[in-house]
Amino acid sequence: MNQVTASAPGKLMLLGEHAVVYGCPCIVTAVDLRVKVTIEFINNNEIIINSPNSVRNITLSELQQPHKYPRDTAFVEAAVENFFSSNNVRSGLNIKTEGPKTSYGLGSSSAVTAATIESLSKLFGLNLPKKQVFEQSYAAVLAVQGKGSGFDVASAIYGGTIYYKNGGEIIEEMEPIKLPIIIGYTGEKVSTINLIDHVAHLRSKHRTIIDGVFSVITETVNSAKLKLLNREWEDFGELININQGLLDSLGVNTEKIAKLIWSARSSGAFGAKISGAGGGDCIYVVIDPNKEKGIEESLKSAGAFLVPFSTNADGVRIEV
Numbered sequence: 001m002n003q004v005t006a007s008a009p010g011k012l013m014l015l016g017e018h019a020v021v022y023g024c025p026c027i028v029t030a031v032d033l034r035v036k037v038t039i040e041f042i043n044n045n046e047i048i049i050n051s052p053n054s055v056r057n058i059t060l061s062e063l064q065q066p067h068k069y070p071r072d073t074a075f076v077e078a079a080v081e082n083f084f085s086s087n088n089v090r091s092g093l094n095i096k097t098e099g100p101k102t103s104y105g106l107g108s109s110s111a112v113t114a115a116t117i118e119s120l121s122k123l124f125g126l127n128l129p130k131k132q133v134f135e136q137s138y139a140a141v142l143a144v145q146g147k148g149s150g151f152d153v154a155s156a157i158y159g160g161t162i163y164y165k166n167g168g169e170i171i172e173e174m175e176p177i178k179l180p181i182i183i184g185y186t187g188e189k190v191s192t193i194n195l196i197d198h199v200a201h202l203r204s205k206h207r208t209i210i211d212g213v214f215s216v217i218t219e220t221v222n223s224a225k226l227k228l229l230n231r232e233w234e235d236f237g238e239l240i241n242i243n244q245g246l247l248d249s250l251g252v253n254t255e256k257i258a259k260l261i262w263s264a265r266s267s268g269a270f271g272a273k274i275s276g277a278g279g280g281d282c283i284y285v286v287i288d289p290n291k292e293k294g295i296e297e298s299l300k301s302a303g304a305f306l307v308p309f310s311t312n313a314d315g316v317r318i319e320v
């Protein structure tokens, strides 16, 4: 095989963000915002990465030395580097990445990393099991951004809806139940790393309190998991509202997010909360199906862009 294409989905964090960085569980569903990576062998000692915004050339020997990652191609480059060293292989490669123009903070970095490792695994004939694709992808993400729980990487690889804990110590694939939700984008981009640092700072000052918040978040995650499996959406909505209050206490809410959340709740949604680090990006709303149109209208008039992707998407896969 001389050329392989793999694709991987984005993710929507349902509950457990921030606490998951400290070893607590979270629930995440994959969204059908797919990123594609095509890789072929070439005969010179170079890695060429063609991303929609730039082209990067790096020789195999430069790749082995400590170097800075360019912003546009950082995750692909780190994935190749990690794949080579983990599996003791090497080759010149031509790589092309494709994805949606806007990713709404729904996990395009983890998706491109997972799709790169999966393509390489197939191209080199290794056919790595999912857990190894996860470990090598997570290591690459950490090489670029230094922190993160890895929940987004697991979601890109396993797809569906998963219960996740501790750097992949638990990756439980849940029954793929259709979620009655709407995703709203705030239009504001944020740095996840800054928000992780903000929570770390708060915890360094008020450790017992913040650890208490994390332990209540864990209760909401575990209760919401059962409600989800039983399709008890009203109760699930109540639990995400509680979780939202806890995220607010961590200082990751914003006026815009609060406005969108309240517009949905006031039009009869069962619940609404931040998805992910907060500070902007996306919220999601658990709807009463009878009130869907009204909820959509009020979200739009409060300034949300409704993100049209379905949930429970397939994990990373080879495209033919």
Ligand code: PMV
Binding pocket: 013, 016, 017, 018, 019, 020, 021, 105, 106, 107, 147, 148, 149, 150, 151, 152, 192, 196, 275, 276, 277, 278, 281
């Ligand atoms: O902002 P997102 O969607 O990348 O989510 C970040 C979630 C955190 O728990 C804050 C960080 C992490 O890596 O788990």
